[in-house]
Amino acid sequence: MPHANFTETVQAAFQERFGAGFSLAEAVREQHGRDESRETPVLPDAVLFAQSEQDVIDALQMAAEYRLPVVPWAAGSSIEGQLIPVQGGLSLDVSGLNQVLEVLPGSFQATVQAGVTYAELNRQLRREGLFFPVDPGAEASLGGMASTNASGTAAVRYGTTRDNVLALRAVLPGGEVVNLGSKARKTAAGYDLRGLFIGAEGTLGVMTELTVRLYPLPAHVAVLRASFDSIEQGAACAALLMGAALQPERLELIDAGEVAAVNNYLGRDYAVAPTLWMEFAAATEEALSGTLALARELCAESGGGNLTEAHTEAERAALWEARHKAYYAITAQHPGHAFLTTDICVPLERLPDMVAYTASLCRAASVEGSLVGHVGDGNFHMTFHADPDDAARWQTIHGIYDQMIARALEYGGTCTGEHGVGLHKKGHLARQHGDSLELMRRVKAAFDPLGIMNPGKIF
Amino acid sequence: MPHANFTETVQAAFQERFGAGFSLAEAVREQHGRDESRETPVLPDAVLFAQSEQDVIDALQMAAEYRLPVVPWAAGSSIEGQLIPVQGGLSLDVSGLNQVLEVLPGSFQATVQAGVTYAELNRQLRREGLFFPVDPGAEASLGGMASTNASGTAAVRYGTTRDNVLALRAVLPGGEVVNLGSKARKTAAGYDLRGLFIGAEGTLGVMTELTVRLYPLPAHVAVLRASFDSIEQGAACAALLMGAALQPERLELIDAGEVAAVNNYLGRDYAVAPTLWMEFAAATEEALSGTLALARELCAESGGGNLTEAHTEAERAALWEARHKAYYAITAQHPGHAFLTTDICVPLERLPDMVAYTASLCRAASVEGSLVGHVGDGNFHMTFHADPDDAARWQTIHGIYDQMIARALEYGGTCTGEHGVGLHKKGHLARQHGDSLELMRRVKAAFDPLGIMNPGKIF
Missing domain, CATH: 3.30.465.10 (Uridine Diphospho-n-acetylenolpyruvylglucosamine Reductase; domain 3)
Structure with missing residues (x-):
């Protein structure tokens, strides 16, 4: 059912202005009706391929004139439903603005x-x-x-x-x-x-x-990888590195289950244990060497074992393998399942508690989740999975997610560190920013008095 | 002349709520009628000393009820007239919120x-x-x-x-x-x-x-100071250090005139030349040593002479002396004069041009100005001075300032890197952000529909 304002006259006007850049093709609309979230797709009434800023200007002028919703689209990689045109209207594809x-x-x-x-x-x-x-x-x-x-x-x-x-x-x-x-x-x-x-x-x-x-580009880069007895120990090591002002380039933790999945997926024999990656860079060899010496020391102090190092670009890429393949390995392990990834971020010292609490929720509900953490930021993702049709299971998973968010908010954290709100977290945003939601709505109205820009998202 | 809404009834209401925290004393109002800018002071009708958040809540509730302007005040150190209650009303002093x-x-x-x-x-x-x-x-x-x-x-x-x-x-x-x-x-x-x-x-x-x-706090810190034949050479050295990813903690340049003023002011014999300070820090001695070796090399390459180093805290403080005293030395050199400090910031590679252009404007108008630059950011301050009553001279100075801003905006820069707009730069903001000024006003109205918060500032 097209948007009420998407009349034949309106269609004709867009067609006249944009010609082949204005598409009503089912396949094109389907591609623009979803993103990488689990949200139900909704097809836009049309897709408009902008090739220039002038195309965008004209599209937004016409959309305002005809009171038609517009959803900006580029790579299609959002994961909270941001790109889904829930009220129909136009999907405005700016991937052609690629210079x-x-x-x-x-x-x-x-x-x-x-x-x-x-x-x-x-x-x-x-x-x-x-x-x-x-x-x-x-x-x-x-x-x-x-x-x-x-x-x-x-x-x-x-x-x-x-x-x-x-x-x-x-x-x-x-x-x-x-x-x-x-x-x-x-x-x-x-x-x-x-x-x-x-x-x-x-x-x-x-x-x-x-x-x-x-x-x-930093002249000298090295990566260390270590494994730990517990995920909390890995998080504590990360906190120690941050406190020593070592300024890591990256600091990534995954749990034992993810390592096991990678071993299955790629036929590797990485130590099945929580694993921490630490990347450091410096302008000189000597500066990097000083940083690495301290990092090794702090890593050993906090119980890190199986310490491996990589210096050349090829070695470093190889060392990162288990981290980079973790998500694919988990999804491959559960064919036919759907996946949900959380995005909580908390003040750094709350991270071990938050991780332990999440593990206890999973245990209590017999739900399997796997953890990937940007542990220098206090941000981590749990990936949950289940049969897409198993409504009871998904309810349990969402229950865990709700409790995780409640705890993160108690800790002064956020329901989303980096994925955004989209459709999926509107309720969570209201819990987090209830006191300023009305202010956000007023700011929205200051920019978009007609309410045509990506309606139905965020709040 | 008090604000029209500051009636005796309104005064009585504030007095009843705030008692001694509500002051009508001339001396107190005078202190809150100015900041560190050259703008003409305007006295608030009253000063309200908040001791708690509840005081602020009640003050803003009453101010809204009585449609009375409110200017927040704390340390009084703004330099563009931000704190001056140009429409009268209340100066809301929150310096008591000091925990x-x-x-x-x-x-x-x-x-x-x-x-x-x-x-x-x-x-x-x-x-x-x-x-x-x-x-x-x-x-x-x-x-x-x-x-x-x-x-x-x-x-x-x-x-x-x-x-x-x-x-x-x-x-x-x-x-x-x-x-x-x-x-x-x-x-x-x-x-x-x-x-x-x-x-x-x-x-x-x-x-x-x-x-x-x-x-x-970084465990190991060192400061280098070097002098250069020209200010552009000093700026080029700073750019080289930035490009080498040395991540300086500070990177400060002053001109020869400032050094001469410091020599006069403190009886020193610093080399009278453009002078660059470079502060570096690292988590280990070895890392710092590697960074310093490269910094020395780049400094020599770009013509830096008189290289001096400091490692202990006391040595570092001493090495920074000429930079820290520059402003005081300049003001001491011109007793009775008033001073105006600019705050332009441009993309880094435009900085040498911008500095040279400013020098040419000063030469052409026979105006003396001294330069202090946060040269790693592309931000620099020119301090101009003249007899406060010499209107013609001030007109010339403002003419130079206007031309500097015009050039900075051509370069994609800003009229203010860190001082803000206040009263003084409202015209300049309109040149810089004319296309979004109306949007800023709408956002303002979303927060403050009655227009009582620090009215007359920014736009």
């Missing part, structure tokens, strides 16, 4: 169109000896990463997407173009609408360009 | 009341081996620093105040209390109203508590 517009190596910044993926940007930057550090894992677009304030394994050292977008250019519903933030490294000029737009999940407008921060 | 409420060393965070100064917080943190890194120089309060998104010499390594406030508690006009952000290190839960409140210069509400990020 790196300017790289200023001496200013450590690049300006890109919103559809560029971070992997593609990094491929183009390699020859400059620079990189964009936010690494959420999926083949995400920079516009999408900004929209959900994505982060991932390198956030412990470089922060989130919000910390790494200096400026952005966006089109508001109605077609007005605004430039937010500044290309300088810091600014105190007026309200931070840049930061507000980042993490707004497409509910305020559509980003077309981003100016992002770049960093010199 | 460090909680330090969580294992989570690298502290929760403080908004009137706590960063110096006081750091005194209390020393025994924990932790520190709060934002260091704007003045004896500023954390609430005030958040309100202007202050930064200073350590921003090159640790970012601005916005980057270091995880969560805050604020009272909105009308008395409603909201908790913004999360005590976790990262969050993707809804709109970033925390970041919006930071840098809003008291126009959205009054902060009462902040949860700030802490860092381990």
Whole structure:
């Protein structure tokens, strides 16, 4: 059932303006009716492929005129239902805005169109000896990463997407173009609408360009991997490394079950134990050597065993294998099952408690979950799985998830460290930010008085 | 002339509620009628000394009821007129909210009341081996620093105040209390109203508590100081250090005139040349030694001479002397003069151009200005001075300032890197963010529909 305002006249108007860029094809609409979440797909009435900022401007002008919902779309990798057009209308695909517009190596910044993926940007930057550090894992677009304030394994050292977008250019519903933030490294000029737009999940407008921060590729890098008797011990080791100001580039923990799954999946014989990865970098060999000496010492002190080190790029990639394959290994182990990944983040010293509490909930309900943790940030993901049709089981899983969030909020933490709210966490957001939800709604209305931008998301 | 709504009935109501905390004394009002800017003082009708969050709630409830302007006040150290109650009404002094409420060393965070100064917080943190890194120089309060998104010499390594406030508690006009952000290190839960409140210069509400990020005091620290033939050469050296990923803790440049002034002021014989300070830190002696070796090499390569090093805390403090005394030395050299400090920030590789352009403007107009630069951030301050009554001279100075800002905006930079807009830069903000000013006004109205929070500031 199409959106009430998606009349034949409206269709004709879009067709006239966009020609082949405006698609009503079922297959195209299906592709834009879902993301990587478990949410029920909803097809948009049409998909509009923007090839330029002017296309975005015209699309948002027409959408406002016809009061038609618009959901921005780029790589399709969101995982909380952000991309699902629950009220129909247009899916505005900006993946065609895929140009790196300017790289200023001496200013450590690049300006890109919103559809560029971070992997593609990094491929183009390699020859400059620079990189964009936010690494959420999926083949995400920079516009999408900004929209959900994505982060991932390198956030412990470089922060989130919000910390790494200096400026952005966006089109508001109605077609007005605004430039937010500044290309300088810091600014105190007026309200931070840049930061507000980042993490707004497409509910305020559509980003077309981003100016992002770049960093010199570190000259010397090493990775340590160690295993522990318990997951809490691994988390405690991570806390010790953070306290020693060693500034790890990455600090990742997985549980024994994930290692076992990787062993099955790839035919390896990694020690089946909670495993911690520690990546360090420095500008000189000597500086790195000093850092590693202290890291080894702290690791041994906190009970880390099976310590393995890697220095060359190839060795490092090999050493990371079990971490990188963990999610695929778990999903492969349970064919036919559906998966749900949580995204709690708590103040660092609460992490061991939080992990232990989660384990006790799982034990009590006989639910199997596997843990991957960005443990330098206090952020960890539990992946739960069950037969998609086993409603009772899913109810139990959601019950555990609810209790986890309740505890995280008691600890001053958040229901989502890096995945965003989308459809899935609207109830949880109300628990977390009930006192400012009305304020968020008023801010939304200031940007989008007609309520056409990604309606039904966040709140 | 009191604000029209500041009637005798209203006065009596405040007196009844706040007793001695509500002051009409001329001397108290005078103290709250100015800040450290050159703007003309305006006395508030009354000063209200809050001793608790409840005082702030009641004050904002009554202010809304009586439609009375409110200007939040803490340390009085703003420098763009932010604190001047241009429409009269209440100056709400929160310096009595001066408690460090909680330090969580294992989570690298502290929760403080908004009137706590960063110096006081750091005194209390020393025994924990932790520190709060934002260091704007003045004896500023954390609430005030958040309100202007202050930064200073350590921003090159640790970012601005916005980057270091995880969560805050604020009272909105009308008395409603909201908790913004999360005590976790990262969050993707809804709109970033925390970041919006930071840098809003008291126009959205009054902060009462902040949860700030802490860092381990680095175990090994060293400072290098070098002098250069030209200021551009010093800036180029700074860029080289940034490109080598040496992660300096501070990177500060001053011009030859400032050194000469310090020599006069303190009877020293520092080499009268552009001078660069480079501070580095590491977790181990070996790591620091590796960093310093490369830093020395890059410094020599870019023409740095008179290289001096300091390792102990006392030596380091002594080495920094000329930088720390620069502003006082300049002001002492021109008794009776008034001073104006600019705050431009540009993409890093534009800094040498920007500095050269500024020097050419000064030469052409025969105006003397002295430069202090946070050169790792692309942010520098020119201090101009003249007889306060020499209107023609001040017009020339403001003409130079205008041209500097025009050039900075062409370069994608900002009219204010860390001081904020206040009264002084409203015109400049309109040039910089003309396309989103209306959006800022709508956001303001979402928080403060009556327009009573620090009216007349920013836009």
